[in-house]
Amino acid sequence: MVRSLARPVPSSRPSQPGLSGGRRFAWRVRRGRSGYLFILPALALAIAFLYLPMALSAYWSFTDFNGLTPPSWVGLANYQQLLTDPVFLQAVRNTVVFVVAGQGIGPILGIASALLLNNKLKFRAIFRTAYFVPVMTSLVVVATIWKMLLNSGGMVNLIFGYFHLPTTDWLDNPSTALPSVIAASVWQGFGFETVIFLGALQAIPREYYEAAMVDGANAWSRFWHITLPGLRPTILFVYVIGIIQSSQVFDQVFVMTQGGPIGSTNTIVYELINRFNSLNLGQASAIAYLLAIVLAILSFVQIRVFKEWA
Amino acid sequence: MIRSRRSIRYLFYGIAIVTSAIMIGPLYWMVATSFKVPSGVFAAPPQWIPDPWTLANYRDVFTLLPFARYFLNSVIVTGTIVVLNTFFDLAAAYAFAKLRFPGRDFLFFTLLITLMVPFQVNLIPLFRIMVSLHQLSPVLGVNTYFGLIAPSAIQVFGIFLLRQFIRSIPDEILDCARVDGASEFRILRRIVFPLAVPGLATLAIFTFLGAWNDFLWPLLITQTDQMRTLPVGLALLARRQEINWGDTMAGTTITALPMIAIFLLLQRRFIEGLTQGAIKG
Numbered sequence: 001m002v003r004s005l006a007r008p009v010p011s012s013r014p015s016q017p018g019l020s021g022g023r024r025f026a027w028r029v030r031r032g033r034s035g036y037l038f039i040l041p042a043l044a045l046a047i048a049f050l051y052l053p054m055a056l057s058a059y060w061s062f063t064d065f066n067g068l069t070p071p072s073w074v075g076l077a078n079y080q081q082l083l084t085d086p087v088f089l090q091a092v093r094n095t096v097v098f099v100v101a102g103q104g105i106g107p108i109l110g111i112a113s114a115l116l117l118n119n120k121l122k123f124r125a126i127f128r129t130a131y132f133v134p135v136m137t138s139l140v141v142v143a144t145i146w147k148m149l150l151n152s153g154g155m156v157n158l159i160f161g162y163f164h165l166p167t168t169d170w171l172d173n174p175s176t177a178l179p180s181v182i183a184a185s186v187w188q189g190f191g192f193e194t195v196i197f198l199g200a201l202q203a204i205p206r207e208y209y210e211a212a213m214v215d216g217a218n219a220w221s222r223f224w225h226i227t228l229p230g231l232r233p234t235i236l237f238v239y240v241i242g243i244i245q246s247s248q249v250f251d252q253v254f255v256m257t258q259g260g261p262i263g264s265t266n267t268i269v270y271e272l273i274n275r276f277n278s279l280n281l282g283q284a285s286a287i288a289y290l291l292a293i294v295l296a297i298l299s300f301v302q303i304r305v306f307k308e309w310a
Numbered sequence: 311m312i313r314s315r316r317s318i319r320y321l322f323y324g325i326a327i328v329t330s331a332i333m334i335g336p337l338y339w340m341v342a343t344s345f346k347v348p349s350g351v352f353a354a355p356p357q358w359i360p361d362p363w364t365l366a367n368y369r370d371v372f373t374l375l376p377f378a379r380y381f382l383n384s385v386i387v388t389g390t391i392v393v394l395n396t397f398f399d400l401a402a403a404y405a406f407a408k409l410r411f412p413g414r415d416f417l418f419f420t421l422l423i424t425l426m427v428p429f430q431v432n433l434i435p436l437f438r439i440m441v442s443l444h445q446l447s448p449v450l451g452v453n454t455y456f457g458l459i460a461p462s463a464i465q466v467f468g469i470f471l472l473r474q475f476i477r478s479i480p481d482e483i484l485d486c487a488r489v490d491g492a493s494e495f496r497i498l499r500r501i502v503f504p505l506a507v508p509g510l511a512t513l514a515i516f517t518f519l520g521a522w523n524d525f526l527w528p529l530l531i532t533q534t535d536q537m538r539t540l541p542v543g544l545a546l547l548a549r550r551q552e553i554n555w556g557d558t559m560a561g562t563t564i565t566a567l568p569m570i571a572i573f574l575l576l577q578r579r580f581i582e583g584l585t586q587g588a589i590k591g
Contacts, residue, residue, distance in 0.1 A: 032409070032410065034405070034493075034494035035405040035414065038401040038409070039401070039405045039406065039417065041397075041402070042398050042399065042464045042469060045398070045460065045461075045463055045464045046421060048439070048460075049432070049436060049460060049461045050424050050432060050466075051424070052439065053433075053434075053439065054424070054427060054431055054435075056435035057431050057432065057433075060434070113329065116322055117326070119319075119322055121323065127329075128581075129577065130334050131329070131330070131333055132581070133334070133337065133570055134333060136519070136566075136569040136570055136573045137569060138525065138541045138566070138569075139523065140525055140544050140545045140548075140565070141541070141544070141565050141566045143545075143548070144544060144548040144558060145336050145339070145340050145559075146336070148339075148340075148343065148558075149336055155336075155339060155356065187332075192584070199581075244428070247428075248430060251525045251526070251541075251545070254529075254549070255549060269430055272430055272433075273530075276433075281434055285434060288428070288430045288434070289431060291428055291431075292426075292427050292430075295428060296426050299426070
């Protein structure tokens with residue numbers, strides 16, 4: 001194969017001086033056929049399990065559909081009803097609290113612990129492993145463990161009691177259930193952000209810091225003018241992914257609280273599944289599209305804001 | 311000055327140790343509880359070491375509850391999804407990166423668009439498609455391996471990731487092989503595949519993690535204990551009114567342990583893969 005490099009090599013561009021027109025055409029047809037062949041499995045699966053479902057639920061979101069009788073067109077009625085439905089609005093509020101609190105705490109903890117571990121601590125690998133192990137376990141596992149720890153006779157109450165802090169039945173109390181679900185989720189996820197920020201910190205050239213030290217910059221201004229700009233693409237990534245994922249919170253709620261008590265942990269996706277189970281497929285589809293539209297707008301705004309910040 | 315710097319280091323170690331304990335403590339408590347008798351679970355003072363300890367919870371989980379079956383299902387589903395993604399995503403990524411055919415860029419663009427759409431949009435129609443497929447054949451659709459696997463058999467993100475990798479392969483290498491008469495399939499297998507191994511490893515890590523821990527779709531599509539995966543079986547156990555925490559923690563340990571063990575063995579690869587995906591992607 002190496003020897004064949006000595007021959008005039010036809011490039012894959014349309015201009016191929018080494019080949020006659022007929023052979024070049026045959027080549028391109030063959031390569032084109034291979035192209036279609038290679039994307040065929042992916043495309044077939046995408047049509048059946050991506051494009052078709054997307055189109056169907058777009059249509060159903062404008063219909064009254066119970067899954068048994070044919071859907072009947074109702075225009076925007078599903079969307080209008082949802083936007084005035086107190087149950088759905090409470091689910092939206094809970095989800096917003098979940099996302100804002102979770103994304104307020106998680107990535108900040110991630111940066112803080114990455115900065116901590118970046119101090120050339122001994123046993124850094126062990127600490128990093130400790131932070132990261134919960135990321136590997138599923139949300140169901142994490143939710144089950146915390147359901148036990150937050151039980152009225154569980155570990156959290158024992159420790160809080162020992163330090164004379166207030167104790168309660170965390171998951172059965174409407175004012176503590178959502179914060180408890182948030183805490184368990186942050187506990188599970190921030191190790192991921194720690195590892196990613198640690199990688200990004202180590203990619204910032206040391207010379208920048210050395211030059212700043214020579215110029216007499218203090219620790220705070222080094223952080224503000226070197227570290228933070230260096231982390232900017234990573235921060236964007238973490239927030240775009242984090243907001244998209246945490247808006248879809250479902251698993252923890254399903255295991256820990258089932259949306260209760262009195263709807264205090266009901267979330268958008270949990271409510272979507274509720275409507276699906278009660279055969280209100282039109283409204284369930286409308287919820288899915290509302291979520292999709294809001295997430296698309298949020299992602300777009302974030303990318304714009306971070307570009308401005310550059 | 312030196313004294314205060316040293317005390318700051320002690321402070322850092324203190325914070326790192328306390329936070330690590332908060333991370334590891336609950337996992338330790340999961341394992342410890344799985345070896346406790348019922349009276350030991352919420353005993354006061356808490357039993358850091360189960361006393362007496364018992365294997366009864368594990369026996370229950372494998373005899374009274376179908377966790378062996380859940381485990382087998384999880385292995386089959388996750389393994390198949392990882393293998394299918396390796397082949398299908400790689401083939402499509404190669405075509406989108408290096409082959410020329412009409413409509414290529416348009417098709418790639420329509421695939422990328424779907425990355426913007428959350429899974430919940432597809433969920434309900436997907437379920438109804440699976441109901442229809444099940445009427446065609448009992449091995450398709452709802453409550454089958456096909457139903458669990460097929461929607462995850464390709465990933466648009468995987469195609470995108472591998473395409474980035476394959477684009478960095480010089481065209482000259484591929485053209486040489488073509489001049490030597492190699493078919494495109496042979497080029498894919500003998501040249502592109504070996505060169506894409508680092509990308510495939512990253513993809514396999516993401517796919518494996520996602521499939522093993524996946525919950526919402528397996529919850530909807532499975533209807534009998536015969537077909538449930540570990541997270542679904544565990545969640546239904548943990549949702550019961552009267553929870554037997556010993557059994558539940560044995561099930562939790564069985565669900566969590568394979569991932570933790572694989573992570574500890576392949577830690578470097580995992581962290582590199584995730585960091586690359588984040589910083590480059």
